[in-house]
């Protein structure tokens with residue numbers, strides 16, 4: 001019988017084979033063998049040459065009631081990463097064992113995964129395991145004449161849609177940050193023109209070392225994306241802190257986000273998000289503000305957009321960029337924010353993250369208030385600002401789902417529960433913004449981390465401390481889940 005090289009099959013057949021293999025929990029080679037055996041056993045027409053075998057594969061799919069054309073479309077679930085090619089670089093850390101699960105998770109979603117292993121990585125996991133899971137040759141040596149002739153380090157780095165480094169060792173980060181290219185992994189990383197995602201994993205002392213901090217910052221500026229590391233128990237005993245590699249599914253979610261390949265449960269949904277502080281003028285040069293940075297609200301807008309929502313962000317003055325793929329309206333004052341939000345109604349959901357000033361000065365001065373000798377400081381008379389959350393929560397065009405934020409420095413839960421009732425919200429995301437919240441040197445406001453509780457009529461759900469991006473992703477998923485049951 002003709003021998004069959006998967007790499008030489010046409011793309012449609014390869015895709016078909018990949019799906020059937022994933023369905024049956026077989027490698028592609030094994031699946032091909034089973035199908036060819038079925039063909040030889042006469043379940044389908046006679047086969048001989050390679051092109052006939054390909055035809056036979058299609059026929060077999062048809063004979064099982066699954067036309068090949070449908071396989072490319074709906075009848076088999078299309079993985080979120082089907083047709084995506086991932087080059088996974090495994091570095092030499094204890095977390096290398098998690099890379100095995102990562103390969104499986106990526107392939108489950110339809111991705112083709114090619115792997116480069118550093119020589120240190122091979123001290124932790126074998127090329128045999130990695131090759132079996134990736135169903136492909138594992139690349140290890142820059143100077144391997146066969147590999148270089150067959151694929152070559154340049155093609156290896158360019159044929160992928162995304163490069164993932166997991167675990168990203170302190171060493172690999174240092175090499176890329178400084179432009180070193182002295183083995184296959186570092187050479188591929190520097191030769192690529194594709195996005196790179198790093199999942200660092202190392203001892204907390206290594207992660208917090210000034211050299212690693214510098215390299216992380218440099219790589220960030222160079223456009224390298226990161227997922228994790230997380231805080232928690234390390235694989236080594238008696239070690240805890242920041243440095244644990246993100247879990248494989250978190251890495252998969254980051255891959256999907258980077259390739260914009262994730263599920264779109266919010267497609268067709270319009271969602272309003274507010275973010276940032278408001279500035280309430282005292283005179284043309286002075287204003288009353290608060291410490292909100294907009295990081296949490298902007299992250300939520302971006303996370304909702306990644307799930308396919310048509311997001312309208314109304315933001316107060318912030319120093320961060322508008323999120324990609326989100327229509328953003330810039331305002332200054334609470335009244336402007338209220339007007340912008342009301343103009344955007346109707347919507348399927350609204351998420352009020354902005355730290356809107358409760359009060360404004362009754363009349364802001366038309367000219368800069370001057371210090372006049374003997375007159376003392378000016379008296380500022382304050383009046384209440386519109387309550388945007390309550391206004392929309394009780395609006396005749398109230399969105400199906402209304403989410404408010406409660407930033408409190410004391411009595412967090414009591415205040416959040418009162419807010420839920422009074423303002424007509426479905427969910428309140430409560431966060432402790434006191435200095436004693438224990439989050440980061442700069443606290444929740446302005447910082448990158450958050451610990452929230454989700455307060456609803458059903459009760460209170462505590463979420464662990466996470467990055468603001470992680471809170472955003474989880475909240476977006478929760479909103480998608482809630483909206484499933486709301487028909488507008």
Ligand SMILES: Cc1cc2nc3c(=O)[nH]c(=O)nc-3n(C[C@H](O)[C@H](O)[C@H](O)COP(=O)(O)O)c2cc1C
Pocket residue numbers: 090091092093094095118119120121168169170171172201202203206
């Ligand atoms: C038992 C053991 C565990 C290690 N774990 C890590 C780790 O988790 N992260 C890391 O950055 N380095 C770790 N190292 C050090 C790396 O293996 C070492 O820096 C190596 O040169 C990295 O090579 P690579 O970046 O080419 O994979 C570990 C070393 C040993 C011996």
